[in-house]
Amino acid sequence: xxxxxxxxxxxxxxxxxxxxxxxxxxxxxxxxxxxxxxxxxxxxxxxxxxxxxxxxxxxxxxxxxxxxxxxxxxxxxxxxxxxxxxxxxxxxxxxxxxxxxxxxxxxxxxx
Amino acid sequence: xxxxxxxxxxxxxxxxxxxxxxxxxxxxxxxxxxxxxxxxxxxxxxxxxxxxxxxxxxxxxxxxxxxxxxxxxxxxxxxxxxxxxxxxxxxxxxxxxxxxxxxxxxxxxxxxxxxxxx
Numbered sequence: 262x263x264x265x266x267x268x269x270x271x272x273x274x275x276x277x278x279x280x281x282x283x284x285x286x287x288x289x290x291x292x293x294x295x296x297x298x299x300x301x302x303x304x305x306x307x308x309x310x311x312x313x314x315x316x317x318x319x320x321x322x323x324x325x326x327x328x329x330x331x332x333x334x335x336x337x338x339x340x341x342x343x344x345x346x347x348x349x350x351x352x353x354x355x356x357x358x359x360x361x362x363x364x365x366x367x368x369x370x371x372x
Numbered sequence: 373x374x375x376x377x378x379x380x381x382x383x384x385x386x387x388x389x390x391x392x393x394x395x396x397x398x399x400x401x402x403x404x405x406x407x408x409x410x411x412x413x414x415x416x417x418x419x420x421x422x423x424x425x426x427x428x429x430x431x432x433x434x435x436x437x438x439x440x441x442x443x444x445x446x447x448x449x450x451x452x453x454x455x456x457x458x459x460x461x462x463x464x465x466x467x468x469x470x471x472x473x474x475x476x477x478x479x480x481x482x483x484x485x486x487x488x489x490x
Contacts, residue, residue: 294478294479296481302484303467306478306479349415351479353477358404359421360418362418364415367413
């Protein structure tokens, strides 16, 4: 069974601060996806990383996939209240299309 | 593109009744759809994998006779919660797998269905 450890589980910061969310596993994933979910809605895909060492940027969000494709990080620069939400990482196994989800990081950005 | 819809968005039912939830991929064909369950402030738990034209594959601990899944076409999968009980109250989310390239499949999620069983 593939497991993804996501940390921190809860994060409350002030507007303008930077933060990093981590996803770690002992398993190799063929790809890793980051989602953001707001209360009462489904997760919305932010990015998919596929290649070991890959870095992708989405405005103030920077995503990195570890060289060994076992871990990933999400860094947010100058967080804004609109960034508040549940951030989920999910790894896709190499033998099937199932996603293994981390437990999520509930981010609150206070104005 | 890659929009997935769910219907209904909210449903309240009495204990013992059955509830059907629909999941549709609106602008792409999805040979594989997934059904998840999510409790408040928790992550998504995969319930089953639904393949068009074949029986669904259920995760360990999920009762297939209670959660009936039908994937009749490449754009529609349904989840029926039979004889619902209050403990079945949850947020049910589907996703549809969209093949972006030979080596990459991406799951796009529906907006979820909030089920409340009284």
